[in-house]
Amino acid sequence: MAGVFMISDHHFGHKSIIDFESRPFADADEMTETMIDRWNAVVGKDDKVFHLGDFSFLNREKTTAIVSRLNGYKTLILGNHDRGRSRAWWLETGFQEVSEYPIVYGGFFFLSHEPMYMNKHMPYVNIHGHIHGQKYEGNHYFNVCVEHWDYTPVAFEEIVRRVVPSEEQ
Template sequence: MPDVFFISDHHFGHQNIIDYESRPFTNVDEMNERMIEQWNSIVGPKDKVFHLGDFSFLNQEKTKAIISRLHGYKFLIMGNHDRGRSRSWWIEAGFHEVSEYPIIYDHFYILSHEPMYMNKYMPMVNVHGHIHGQKYEGKQYINVSVEHWDYKPVSFEQLKELVVVSEEQ
């Protein structure tokens, strides 16, 4: 059975993100190549990856070239930097599915780009990106920005373990 993964905020082609987030790369080409390697090191061709936004700053041709190199079935939940382009632009670039809005996965996980307000009594977990190297307070939030996960997608199994650990505390 294929595995499911989550990740966000690659910012492919965005030179300034290297400085903004203290990414360990000397230039954007090195960053792009390393992030593709990291993705493909754990995602298989039949796996599914939910990308929670801010995928690429490149034009459609260059974005398509990157997406075509990434393993798996790719589902984009659009982030703030993706919204200048239409759903069809992203599908033409190579994503299999695209949502402009958050979605609920497995009846328990709210997948969104930006962290969503969750009161402490809400029985769900918000899997998000947007805030890069920062952490959102509360056990109901899991930040899947690339900076937290060595630029590798996070498996659904890893996410479920994080939820069990936080419930036990």
């Protein structure tokens, strides 16, 4: 059975993010190769990956080369750094699906780039990126930025295990 994974904020080709977020890489090339290796170590060819934005700062040719090396069926939810390029541009780089808006997944999870407003009375969980090493408190938010997950996509099953009380699973 194919798995489902989520991740965000790779910032491929963004050399300055190494310093901004204290990433443990010598340069952008090492960062790229490590993140590709870690993606493919957990994601199989038949798995599905939701990338929650800010994928690449590189040109179309270099971005396409990276996407083609990544396992799985890839859906991109556009992040603030992705929105300067059209949906068509991202589809041409190899993403199978591209959304300009958040996606409701499993009737219970809101997948978005930026965290969405969620109050404590809402029975939903917002899986998001954008805030990198920061983290919102509570069970209504789940940050899948690469900095929190050792630059590796997170299995949806793991997210559910962490946010849904065990008697509800």
